[in-house]
Amino acid sequence: MARYVFITGGVVSSLGKGLASAALGALLQARGYSVRLRKLDPYLNVDPGTMSPFEHGEVFVTDDGAETDLDLGHYERFTGVSARATDSVSSGRIYSTVLEKERRGDYLGKTIQVIPHVTNEIKDFLAVGDDEVDFQLCEIGGTVGDIEGLPFFEAIRQFAQDKPRGQCIFVHLTLLPYVTASGELKTKPTQHSVKELRSIGIAPDVLLLRSEHLIPEKEREKIALFCNVRKDAVIAAPDLKTIYEAPLAYHREGFDQAVLDAFGIAPAPKPNLDRWTDVMDRLVHAEGEVRIAVVGKYTQLEDAYKSIAEALTHGGMANRTRVKAEWIDAEQFENDDPAPYLGGYHAILVPGGFGERGTEGKIKAAQFAREKGLPYLGICLGMQMAVIEAARNLAKVEDAGSEEFDHETGRKRFTPVVYHLKEWVQGNHVVERKVGDNKGGTMRLGAYSAALAEDSLVSRVYGTTEIEERHRHRYEVDIAYREQLEACGLTFSGMSPDGRLPEIVEMKGHPWFIGVQFHPELKSKPFAPHPLFADFVRAAIEASRLV
Template identity: 50%
Template sequence: MKKYIFVTGGVCSSLGKGLASASLGTLLENRGFSVCMIKIDPYINVDAGTMSPYQHGEVYVTDDGAETDLDLGNYARFTHSPLSAAHSITTGQIYDAVIRKEREGKFLGKCVQVVPHITDEIKRRILSLGEKPEIEITIVEIGGTVGDIESIPYLEAVRQIIHEKGHGVALSVHLTLVPTVTGGEVKTKPTQHSVKEMREIGIQPDVLLCRCQEELPADLKRKISQFTNIDHDCVLSAHDVDTTIYEIPVVYHHQGMDEVVCRKLGLRSRKSKITNTWGRLADIHKNSKTTVNIAMVGKYIELADAYKSVDEALVHGAFANEVRLKLTKVDSEDIEQKIAAGETLDEFFAPYDGILIPGGFGSRGILGMVQTARFAREKKIPCFGICLGLQIMVIEYSRSILGLKDADSSEFRPEGNNSVISLLEEQVDVTAYGGTMRLGLSESHVNEGTHMFKAYGSTTIHERHRHRYEVSNSYREALSEAGLILSGTTPDGSLVESVEWPDHPWGVGVQFHPEFTSSPIKAGPLFKDFILHSLKNSGKK
């Protein structure tokens, strides 16, 4: 029989429901079960595509081009769950679907209400994925916090599923905060109230994850168990780890999370080998004597999650080279200010072994990125440009080598004379923004003898895209004649997919987003190669 696990959060947001859900998926996969991960976001946006990274963090893109919440990135890095547009559910999607049905007369004149029509649509989407023959366990993360008005329809749908399927089939996992107040005292009252709120909705949590700074003592677990009506061995400590997030599944395993879930759901499984695979990653972080220092020069530095997948892919590249990563994020506007003040960048970038220029939108901070690219090219520092980063590399090369001082992107200077980066003709008159970019997995052709070929070991690669602007074909010939290596194109050769600096140890820019397909067990080829060359640059390899 198909099994369902619903993960909710209480007290406050950003406690780590996504990592908890992904870690649980990892544990169950390691016991031989196939899992399906679903994220529910209560916001009214149809998807995350038009949301600011300052508010929502990065947008994660699936193979089919869905622009989704960053938690799907966690699912992809921790599990083998299929991920598509269907695995990201929002309030906007739910209400749009119900209203369309109402307009088409599919409710036969009934008064359309939250219960049962909205909740039925929520249940339909969850069950349609969970009932697929290849899926054994479906893990559904409910975004937001219990008590938020936006989450009520989803929690009601969860209550109905648990009631209809039974507790041996559907399980509630609740993540809540156990704060430490002034004086170091740990308080359980917020957790008690959070569970009480769940029970008032009609859901009795089966497993409780207590988010805390230090591992929760046994006496506090017993206290929480007594006041929440949850079995003692089902109250688990979700405490901070001092290595990487990839140790979290191991932490949960040592507390018996997978044993508890299997027992509650009546699952018989193989012995877990979680510590062999995931424990090794924590060992690399703890025991490696070599650290690679990378500077990321970007636009959205203030928010930690704005470049989440890039951050993690760099960690994966470090794992693959068995070294630790030290990542420093630099606001590109700071680079502009240093140059304007007459400072050189030699001293500033001296501590770093490699430089990465990530994606972004808008004109703010672009000059600082261009100045960074020029410094990395001239000083022969390994440099990795992703999406906007590739465009920056092309703009800089056009200005410095081609002599086109006004070379730019039509995104930043629409009326410019030398738009070496521009929109495709069919996109020029597009006025909408949501879902109008080049999105999802597509094939690229890589030239032999290039860094791209050496990294992937193939002339055919597949990576995911999320961008609107391309390298202008009007300048391709001039750029090639000036030495810029166009190392990758679309299969028909119509669009540039990657560029490389000539006479440089490792200067690679790609139009796609290789971070979306990287995982801690199998690092993205370009991230592995970038870290390797950064180590060589520092003399550590």
């Protein structure tokens, strides 16, 4: 039976609950325990799949096709444990399930209420996989006191009561602000946050205090006294230069030991932190630097491309090189020469996205990389833009475009070399989709296999001709143009096993030009960089030597 750690937050959001959860998972692994991390989000969306990246950052996709919160990306990157659909749930999904059961008559005519029906549904979610791991770490989104989060707090309170004593603990993360005028760290926000938590029946066992400053012993003692927490369970969560320092920093502060003490686990196994020492060594002792332009449409919010940013960092680690990723709005040069914007970079990456806005700039970025011999990595939409660019400028399909853009305007303007994906094979059955289907959860989602050409660059990069990668897209490159494009040098070097769907394209005669329909960034980890990103950064290093 698993032990449960519930991680909650107070005072303000975005303090780093997801990172703290991921770091704790890594530390428990370092002590020899198995872990699974989960996220409970109070928003009413069924999942983040239909949210704008400006609203909630990127959408992280699991192997089994769930669209989830970006924190699951942190969980995977720090623990290496592949997330599943059962590791993420929102209020929207909980309420949808309850209402579906009510419509079916499952409740036998009872009055449906938040307690016990909604809370029971949350508890059922928490109990999934109870016997699979040593520790289940469950992060509750938002902050204590949020009205939409109350059913989740009530559910975890009940869940802890239902379990044997000592089977569940609560970790609470709060802000310890520094008031410059008085030159003091203020403990009152933490005290009020803990008071709010205790008012709904939850007493924290461990407190994490986020602060820009060192926490004096006097303040720790004060917080321990007023919040009824042991002093050695009051843990500092300082600002860090890199998120990958978190496991080592939290271990120095005694976070993992405080958690094990709260469970009464003694003596605790000694941790092996060699993995994280190596990660930090590669980051701190980088031997050079490359500049990579990320040409996208959500560049105002870096969290919109969180996995891209981290995968580039991992690629740098693999090469002991610091990657300086710079975010460039593709709209800036849609009607302009891209050279002033892209000159001076050692490589160009065009990430995924939806909609027509910024696409002409992305097409120009692909053209610039192709003509200048710069390493190019196009991901999802970035691959489609590279295909459209080649179709227009090499295959002379002058009005080449995507069916997606015509659907937006309701009029035909392009010859679609990218079309709406109407059907594909998933497992042993065919999935069918129509343009008018609901947006949520209707894309080609999750892990799919691809077969790579033996003499291709990607087969050399992967070291194999069979791969499996995660997808999230609704439009597909039309294989009908394969012969025309390959005659111009753009080869289809990766295909779905049935040979119907293009997965990878690359440019012959170019130092490094690859477009992929899937999202390799989702599987990259600091201790296991994705081979595409590792080789992309290597190619950028080679390009930097030619400048």
